[in-house]
Amino acid sequence: MRRPAPIPASEEQARQPVPSEPVRQPVPLRGEASESRDHDETAPLDPIDPTGSAEAAQVSGADVWRAARARRRALRAEIRRFTSRSRRRRTIWLTSISLVVLVVVGTFAAAYSPLFAVEDISVEGAKTLDPQKVEQVLSGEIGKPLALVDDSAVKSALMSFPLIETYALEVHPPHGLTVRIVERTPIGVLRTEAGYTLVDAAGVALATTDARPEGQPLLAITGGAGTPAFESAGLVVRSLPAEVRAALTDVRAATPDSVTLVLKDGKTILWGSAEDSSAKSVILSKLMAKNPKSRTFDVSSPTVPVVG
Known part of the structure; x- marks a missing residue:
């Protein structure tokens, strides 16, 4: 069947320009769009895929944060490396001082406790004197902690023996006390x-x-x-x-x-x-x-x- 011929336009319509139809560009698929971006990184993103710019911005922020954190870690590692000697020296000093304090406190606590009380008094150097008599006058020191033996009390007790010229006290932990005397000649x-x-x-x-x-x-x-x-x-x-x-x-x-x-x-x-x-x-x-x-x-x- 034959198509009828178009109706001829009027003279005015013939003089008016015929508007041209806009040329539509073909819309590329996602795969094609990403491929084109790979080939041309400077090309603008497809206006139909607005998520591309957001993903790029998000990835860039994470990279910056990770880089800053890595830099801080490296800085801290360098600081620890350069100060390791001083920190080790400070640790040794603190440990040594703590040990000394513990030893001193423990020694004083033990020395003044009944664990180190006088239980045995011996006299050495007596030739003319009777050692048992000397031990008897010193019996008041029995039961005292070795660190609390009163030297003035010992001297006062030994003054009753004119034959004693000098004496010296020797402590023998945990319970011994020795009196060394030098008799007068x-x-x-x-x-x-x-x-x-x-x-x-x-x-x-x-x-x-x-x-x-x-x-x-x-x-x-x-x-x-x-x-x-x-x-x-x-x-x-x-x-x-x-x-x-x-x-x-x-x-x-x-x-x-x-x-x-x-x-x-x-x-x-x-x-x-x-x-x-x-x-x-x-x-x-x-x-x-x-x-x-x-x-x-x-x-x-x-x-x-x-x-x-």
């Missing part, structure tokens, strides 16, 4: 109204008896104890050889330079002063060995001894 006896008084080189009275003690020489010192002559005589007696000291019966001195010794067999020793007593002792021993029958030995001048 008697040099002879002085005749007094009360009898015979045993004295040491300092003139301290050690004991007084009615009868003259055996083995102790009689001291005939002008002025008695506390004089220069007595001091000189005391030094001489303490420096004598053992064999001479055992045979000594009398010590006489009117002045510090006139000390004279008398032995049991009647031999007389002119000693003089206390100076060079060590040399005089050696010379006297040699003279007595070479001259057993001599009765007088003068060593007042050790360089020129005289035998009579």
Whole structure:
């Protein structure tokens, strides 16, 4: 069937321009759009797919945040690496100080506790004294912590023994206390109204008896104890050889330079002063060995001894 011919337009309509139809561009699919973006990153996004710009902005923010966090971590790691030595040194110091404090506190707590109380007192160095008597006067210290032993109380108790010249306390944890004493060395006896008084080189009275003690020489010192002559005589007696000291019966001195010794067999020793007593002792021993029958030995001048 044939299509009829169009109706001819009027003259006015023929003069009017015919509007041209807009040319539609083909709409690419998603795959094609992403492919075109891959080929041309500068091309604008498809206005029909508005989510593309949001996803790009979202990915960019996450990357920035992750990069900032990684940078902070790296910075902290560098700080820890550069300060590790000082932190280690500070840790060692704090640990050491803590240990010292703990040890000191623990030591003091233990020392002042009943765990370290005195239970046994021993006396050493006693030759003339009875150690049991010394231990008895110190029994008041039993039960006290070792750190609280009263030295003044011990000294007061030991003053009742004039024969004790010096003493020292030794602590033996957990319960031991040792008293080391040094006895005075008697040099002879002085005749007094009360009898015979045993004295040491300092003139301290050690004991007084009615009868003259055996083995102790009689001291005939002008002025008695506390004089220069007595001091000189005391030094001489303490420096004598053992064999001479055992045979000594009398010590006489009117002045510090006139000390004279008398032995049991009647031999007389002119000693003089206390100076060079060590040399005089050696010379006297040699003279007595070479001259057993001599009765007088003068060593007042050790360089020129005289035998009579």
